[in-house]
Amino acid sequence: MSQFWKPGTERPQGRVVDDEEGGLLFLFGSHHSSSARHGYASIEKQRQRLPVSKYRTAILYLVETHATTIIVGETGSGKTTQIPQYLKEAGWATGGRLIACTQPRRLAVQAVASRVAEEMGVKLGEEVGYTIRFEDVTKPDVTVLKFLTDGVLLREMMDDPLLTKYSVIMVDEAHERSISTDILLGLLKKIQRRRPELRLIISSATIEAKSMSDFFRMRKKRREIENKDHGPQVEPAILSVEGRGFNVQINYAEEPVQDYVQAAVSTTLLIHEREPAGDVLVFLTGQDDIDAAVQLLTDQVQTTGKHSSGLIVLPLYSGLPRADQELVFSQAPRGKRKVVISTNIAETSLTLEGIVYVVDSGFSKQRFYNPISDIENLVVAPISRASARQRAGRAGRVRPGKCYRLYTEEYFLNHMPNAGIPEIQRSNMVSCVIQLKALGIDNILGFDWPASPSAEAMIRALEVLYSLGILDDDAKLTSPTGFQVAEIPLDPMVSKMIIASSQLGCSEEIITIAAVLSVQSIWISGRGIQKESDEAKLRFAAAEGDHVTFLNVYKGFHQSGKSSQWCHKNYVNYHAMRKVLEVREQLKRIAKRIGLVLKSCESDMQLVRKAVIAGFFANACHLEAYSHDGMYKTLRGSQEVYIHPSSVLFRVNPKWVIYHSLVSTDRQYMRNVLTIDPSCLLDVAPHFYKLQQSNHLLF
């Protein structure tokens, strides 16, 4: 393959990070690398060298002596399951306090918790437990090691802002920089000033370790004061753990590729032709790319004939029906090679065993938020070097592997961004602001973030929350509305709709609608069944629009005894409906707790519409009088928008509508649309529409 590929010179993963300010440096030997001695570790502190023979000793030493420890780990270093056990053994869970370990994903929480319970030989839910949404597998006064999603820990802070239940908190996968992780890190830094005895362990990839360390480094003045006492040191330490993964040989394209879908297909065929057995994982950007690549690969295999017996090509993306998704986990029959063509889902969320070859397109779909237009866009963008390494690492889980990057080494070294833009800088800030406000953080603009969101996004969020009556003139949470909204784990506009429904007497209906809106889609769709699923949808269609249609579906599902056959017959996604039931029950519990009235309006859909408007008045649109193709304009910003073809109001084109969300492609499409009476807008949100008129002059 040498005529197409240039072997790379990227250094192996898991190397020492330079800590310039006299912190600690650790290097652990890789289990498979010949360059480092097996099981050996060394500690250097300035000129002092401490012999440490075990990873365990090093961790405990750091925890004893440092308020904050930054751990650099590579995938598969074992830190995730080992560190909590060491901490427990060393007696860090004392006086009824717990050790918390967070993960960004529910599945990872469950997996790590059960593995640790198994390693410790205890029953899951006793000494070792976990908490994720809808599932609390812990026992008060018995559980000492608690695994949880970072989102759950944030929710816990609303009742216990200093997290006094915990003596040590370990945040895993911090380099992924999810919104919850970033909020959590900011808050933990704050907590640490009030609770200097709290130990933090931040687990991150090498590439982010330095910036994490900088973030947790206290201001110089403060550090001098603290160092006078003989208390714990405030310097964060960096611990570098070499991953257990096998070496992955990196190959770069000699020339920039024109068409990465075609290049991915050709590369896969070359691997199949010239490389020994082993499965292939191809990273592309989305459903369209993936379906095209599957088609191309299948066609080319058939026309050339020579590969036909040996390849099993499987697509993988989250929108794929459950059964199709599970195919990728099955082992290829003897003598066959499995090729999985995937989105980013295989980068972190799913782990495929048996992958030896990775083909990396260098792109992924990423969300970007424009605070000026208040619109989120999904665009194909270059990945970061951190992602590229993560993707390559997927080839080294079972034995030494190879990674083919469909870009040049020059591009990788000189042009690819080092790390991705943190999610918080690419998102709408509305939910985030309300969470901080609920935790008593008044100076939102001055909050110490690992990465600050843009001022525009913050201001836009404050405006939206003010217009919803969630924040007052002083940007404080209103009572009771603001505090109630903060308790509900949904988009604030949805939460506002629920609170309004309690006053209007239609909360049973609105909670159902909120639950349906919180799942991806309750319809089964896909190529080949469009006609049937459209017809099924018409059986439920309501003249008022999609929200009321959801009520009809829920009613039918309920009357069928929550039957999966009923769902199948009506092209309704059974798994989605189960989730609707779960969310609905949680929302009812929360509604009761915060003093809302649970009541049904029976068939008075006028009340339902009023409640929806109370949350979504800012999304009102009217049909352009001269428009022949269903063009609407938003009242707020006069933006051109269209009803999405998946809506029951598609081609009905009522004069006035309100939408739940926009999806931007070549046009802006409104998803989940409801007809409204414009007088209702002035009724429910007179302040907003007056304000908008004066804004209009400004534009």
Place this chain on the structure above:
DNA sequence: GAGCACTGC
């Protein structure tokens, strides 16, 4: 008549 990277509470 069209489209949805991926999480999470």
